Amino acid sequence: MAGALALFSLVLRLFALQAGGADGDGDGDVSSALTACLAAAGVRNVTARDSPAYDAALRVSIQNLRFAGTGVPKPAAVIVPASLGDLRAAVRCARAAGLVVRLRSGGHSYEGLSYTTADRSAFAVVDLAALDRVLVDTSTGGAATAWVQSGATLGQVYHAVAASSPSLAFSAGSCPTVGSGGHIAGGGFGLLSRKHGLAGDNVVDAVLVDAGGRVLDRAAMGEDVFWAIRGGGGGAWGAVYAWKLRLSPVPERVTAFVVNRPGSVEAVARLVSTWQRVAPLLPDEFYVSAFVGAGLPELNRTGISVTFKGLYLGPSNEALEILAARFPEIGLSDLNPREMSWIESVVFFSGLPKGSSVSDLTDRVLHKKNYFKAKSDYARRPMAVDQLIRAVELLSEQPKAYVILDPYGGAMDRFGPGDLPFPHRKGNIHGIQYLIEWTADEDGHKDEYMDWLCRFYDFMGAYVPKNPRTAYINYMDLDLGTNRWSDRQSNSINKSPNPEVEAARVWGERYFLGNYDRLVRAKTMIDPDNVFRNAQSIPPLGGPGMTRSPGGISPKVTSNGNTYES
Numbered sequence: 127m128a129g130a131l132a133l134f135s136l137v138l139r140l141f142a143l144q145a146g147g148a149d150g151d152g153d154g155d156v157s158s159a160l161t162a163c164l165a166a167a168g169v170r171n172v173t174a175r176d177s178p179a180y181d182a183a184l185r186v187s188i189q190n191l192r193f194a195g196t197g198v199p200k201p202a203a204v205i206v207p208a209s210l211g212d213l214r215a216a217v218r219c220a221r222a223a224g225l226v227v228r229l230r231s232g233g234h235s236y237e238g239l240s241y242t243t244a245d246r247s248a249f250a251v252v253d254l255a256a257l258d259r260v261l262v263d264t265s266t267g268g269a270a271t272a273w274v275q276s277g278a279t280l281g282q283v284y285h286a287v288a289a290s291s292p293s294l295a296f297s298a299g300s301c302p303t304v305g306s307g308g309h310i311a312g313g314g315f316g317l318l319s320r321k322h323g324l325a326g327d328n329v330v331d332a333v334l335v336d337a338g339g340r341v342l343d344r345a346a347m348g349e350d351v352f353w354a355i356r357g358g359g360g361g362a363w364g365a366v367y368a369w370k371l372r373l374s375p376v377p378e379r380v381t382a383f384v385v386n387r388p389g390s391v392e393a394v395a396r397l398v399s400t401w402q403r404v405a406p407l408l409p410d411e412f413y414v415s416a417f418v419g420a421g422l423p424e425l426n427r428t429g430i431s432v433t434f435k436g437l438y439l440g441p442s443n444e445a446l447e448i449l450a451a452r453f454p455e456i457g458l459s460d461l462n463p464r465e466m467s468w469i470e471s472v473v474f475f476s477g478l479p480k481g482s483s484v485s486d487l488t489d490r491v492l493h494k495k496n497y498f499k500a501k502s503d504y505a506r507r508p509m510a511v512d513q514l515i516r517a518v519e520l521l522s523e524q525p526k527a528y529v530i531l532d533p534y535g536g537a538m539d540r541f542g543p544g545d546l547p548f549p550h551r552k553g554n555i556h557g558i559q560y561l562i563e564w565t566a567d568e569d570g571h572k573d574e575y576m577d578w579l580c581r582f583y584d585f586m587g588a589y590v591p592k593n594p595r596t597a598y599i600n601y602m603d604l605d606l607g608t609n610r611w612s613d614r615q616s617n618s619i620n621k622s623p624n625p626e627v628e629a630a631r632v633w634g635e636r637y638f639l640g641n642y643d644r645l646v647r648a649k650t651m652i653d654p655d656n657v658f659r660n661a662q663s664i665p666p667l668g669g670p671g672m673t674r675s676p677g678g679i680s681p682k683v684t685s686n687g688n689t690y691e692s
Contacts (some may be wrong), residue, residue: 159200160174161223169216171205174203175203189234192499203250204251210367213335217364227249231277243661257367258275258282258490260278260287263292270373278305279304279306280299280302280303288468301476306325307371310326317413318413318439323537330375331344332368332369334351334364341367353547356547359637376439378468391515398416401416402505408453412438415436416433418521419521421528442463500560503597530561547644562576595636629667
C-alpha cells in the first residue's frame with residue numbers, strides 16, 4: 127500500500143509542472159465542500175481542480191487515451207484513500223456534496239467510465255491505487271485463500287500468490303496493470319478459466335462500502351448483492367474495499383508457446399476454422415487463443431496472419447502429444463513450447479517488454495498507452511469457411527484492427543448462466559473481441575477507424591447469436607446503448623413505472639441476458655439512490671434521483687475473524 131501511494135505521489139510531483147486546465151462545469155463550490163468534508167475526516171490525498179497537480183492525478187491511470195484530451199468531462203476532485211476509513215469518508219463526503227462516485231482501480235475501463243462521464247453529471251473519482259495489499263493464507267486445512275484490496279493490480283495479485291507458493295494461482299486476466307477490483311466486478315475471464323472458472327467464481331467473501339458508508343461483508347450485504355458484485359459490472363454497487371479469493375492449484379511446471387502463422391487470406395481462414403472446432407474441446411488444462419490481423423501490434427509486422435497463444439498446465443511433451451492428435455494444423459516443427467513456472471507464464475503472456483522479470487509484474491504503470499475502440503461477441507457455432515474467408519479478407523484491408531478469439535468449453539461449460547451475472551457459459555464455443563488501435567499522430571482519423579470497426583462488427587452480426595446479440599461487460603461498448611439519467615425516455619418507455627430500468631434493458635440484456643432483472647433488484651437493495659452510477663450501470667427501481675443524506679454508518683464488521691473499521 128505504501129509503495130503504491132508513494133508512486134502516486136511521485137507521479138504527481140513529476141507532472142505537476144505540466145498540468146493544464148480542466149474541462150467541465152464550474153463546480154468550485156462543490157469542490158470546496160468536498161475537500162472541506164474530506165479534510166475534517168482526515169483524508170489527505172485529495173486533488174481538487176484548482177491544484178497544479180490535478181491533471182497528473184487524473185491522467186496517471188487513464189489507459190485509453192481517447193479519454194485523456196480536452197473536451198472530456200472531468201471530476202471535481204481525485205481522491206486516493208489509503209485506508210478503509212478514508213474510503214468510507216470519500217463515499218460519504220462525495221454524496222454529501224451531491225457528487226456521483228466514480229471508482230477507479232486500474233483505469234482500464236474500455237470507455238473511460240471509471241474517470242469520466244457521458245452525461246455531464248458532477249462526479250468525483252475515488253482512485254483505489256493505494257489500497258493494494260494482498261494477504262495470502264495457506265495455513266488453513268482447506269483451499270488456500272487471499273484477501274486482495276481492490277486497488278491491487280492483477281500483476282500484484284499474481285506476484286503475491288506465487289511468492290507464497292509456486293503451486294498456487296488465481297484465475298483472472300493476462301494484463302498485469304488491470305485493477306483487480308474492476309476486473310472481478312465484470313466476472314474476469316483469463317487463461318485459467320477453462321480449468322478454474324472466472325475470477326468471480328473464485329470469490330468467497332468481500333468487504334463493501336455502500337452508498338451510506340456502511341461496511342458490509344458477504345453476510346451483511348446478502349447473497350443477491352454478493353452475487354451482483356461478482357460480474358454485474360464495476361462502479362455500480364458500492365466500493366469494494368477487499369475481496370477474499372479462493373486460490374487454485376497449478377503444476378510447478380507448465381508449458382507456454384506463442385506462434386505466428388502468416389499466409390494467404392484463405393490459408394489463415396482455414397486455420398481459424400480448424401481452431402474453432404478444436405480449441406473449445408481441448409482438455410480443460412489447455413488454453414489456445416487465436417489473434418487474427420494484418421498488423422498485430424506485438425509482432426511489428428504487416429500481412430494477414432493468425433497468432434496462437436497456448437498455455438498447458440503440464441509438461442511440454444504432453445502438450446505436443448495433445449496438439450499432434452487434435453490440432454496438427456498448428457504446425458509442430460517450430461512450435462517451440464517452453465516449460466516454466468506458472469508465474470513465469472504470467473510474464474510470458476503479459477505483454478511486458480522482452481526480458482521482463484517476475485518482479486516487473488508489480489509495476490502498476492502501463493508504459494505503452496494508445497487510443498483504441500473495442501467491441502465483443504460470443505460464438506455458439508463455428509463460422510463456415512467461406513464466411514471466415516470474407517472476414518479475414520476484410521481484416522487484411524485494415525492493419526489497425528485485429529480480432530482476439532478466446533476458447534471457452536472446459537470448466538466454463540460446467541457453470542450455469544445464472545451462477546454469476548456473467549451468463550456466457552455453456553454452449554458458447556469462444557468469445558470474440560474486436561479492436562482497432564491508433565497513435566496520437568493518427569488521432570485525426572479516429573472517426574474513420576471507429577467507423578471501420580463498426581462496419582466489421584455489423585458484418586459479423588450475421589454469424590453470431592442474436593435476440594439479443596451478446597457482449598462482455600469488461601469489454602464495455604457504449605454503442606450498445608447508454609443510460610440517460612437526466613433525460614426522460616420516449617413516450618412508449620414513459621408508460622412504464624420504471625422507465626430507466628426499461629431503457630437500460632436494451633444494453634443490459636446483451637451483457638447479462640436473463641440475469642438483468644435480478645441485478646436490478648440487487649441494485650435497488652444496495653444503492654436505491656443511485657450514488658454509484660455511470661452510462662452503463664444497472665439502474666435501481668424507482669428512478670434516477672440521488673439524495674445527499676449519507677444515512678447510517680456501521681462502525682465495524684467482522685468476517686471470518688477479520689475486523690474492518692476506520
